Amino acid sequence: MNQTVLVHLMIGSREKIDAIESMAELEDLARAAGAQIVRKVFQTRSSPDARTFIGEGKVDEIKTILNETGADLILFDQDLKPSQQRSLEQALDARVIDRTQLILDIFARRARSNEGKMQVELAQLNYLLPRLTGKGKTLSRLGGGIGTRGPGETKLESDRRRIEARIARIRHDVKAVAKRRAGQRRSRKESLVPLAALVGYTSVGKTTLFNRLAGESAFTSPQLFATLDPLVRRTSLPDGLPYFLSDTVGFVKRLPPALLASFKATLEEVLEADLILHVVDLSAPNAEAQAKSVEKILAEIGAGGIPSVRVNNKIDRLPDRRALLARNETAEGGVYLSAATGDGLPALKNRIRSLLFQGLRLFYIRVPHNQEDIWASLRKRSLILKRREGADYREARIMADPSQIIDLSAYIVAGEPTW
Ligand SMILES: Nc1nc2c(ncn2[C@@H]2O[C@H](COP(=O)(O)OP(=O)(O)OP(=O)(O)O)[C@@H](O)[C@H]2O)c(=O)[nH]1
Ligand SMILES: [Mg+2]
Known part of the structure; x- marks a missing residue:
């Protein structure tokens, strides 16, 4: 289990509450990946330091924390540039990873199906590619623990071209899956x-x-991203x-762009939907903030108009x-x-009924048997139940x-049939 220090940089006069919420989420994510949080560090700057992101002084402060606590992993709430990550690892002599890498890591642990594995690998490779140059500690020091569930050391050690070829290959396979999905959708x-x-x-359930x-009986779990x-x-x-x-x-707040791109096929199901059931865990202390971040992502992927x-959900947990x-x-x-208990389920079904079948x-x-054409046109304009x-x-x-079948x-036929 990694002893971990969390770091968040507040830039300019951004709201502190945002930083605290974001760190709380990072803490949940880190725990989901098996980390033990020993300290949370905040820093404020007008802009990130080009070399160390948080500035020399703060780096020294974290060094002291590492010595005091024996922590061996530093997790940044924001994404670091490859060069920043390298300088930080050198200065701190410990593993440094950022939010995107952590989420990719959790996804890598969860992926079970071929498609899931493919998408996660694609996202990981895309993320790693710009970080391959110079091979910092991130890539060379693959021990156990968080941030090491990469696509495998042999692949990482091979040159850029092979990785690019691998990306192209997975993209091709993902396209085939997307095509199949498109067919099913049609x-x-x-x-x-x-x-x-x-x-x-x-x-959220x-x-x-x-x-x-x-x-x-699809798989559910208290872990994140089941x-x-x-x-x-x-x-x-x-x-x-x-x-x-x-x-x-x-979703989580600020879902990494590398993931959004790879999971685009998945998200297309959402874009095609006639109705979005936005599930919220009402028993979560930050339920409203979670709901807001989901709405933001929905708007970003173009689902805002659905x-x-x-x-x-989870009202059984509330008094x-x-x-x-x-x-x-x-x-x-x-x-x-x-x-979990089924309380309130009939109300949801009623709501689905009125929203999906409104106006129908x-x-x-x-229809007489000799009028196949009528039957065919009926099929295009109505939902045949029985x-x-x-x-x-x-x-x-x-x-x-x-109005469609006038x-x-x-x-x-008038009235209720007997069958
Ligand atoms: N108490 C309570 N727990 C619930 C309820 N609904 C789901 N859970 C629990 O919450 C956890 C997460 O449930 P999932 O259904 O896996 O949640 P999910 O939204 O599919 O999560 P991911 O797929 O990981 O994003 C599980 O441990 C569930 O048993 C509920 O109504 N009440
Ligand atoms: Mg789930």
């Missing part, structure tokens, strides 16, 4: 079945809720209305559970629930926007 779209995406800060709604690969399942509401539900990778509902559940009675605002109505349709073959007719229960009114 057929999903053609089916007219809408898509809801579970989105949120890491560990997205996968737990996904399992509840889709009847799945989910890296997007999962999409077809499921349905209690009255049979079908929809697709996707589970996605968790209808969204806030799903306040005023009942009062929160009662808020579900009003149609406005977010939904309050516990994915249920119809019963009867169908039945009769001797002369094909019948179906459909959901459609009434020309087919002759085929609409």
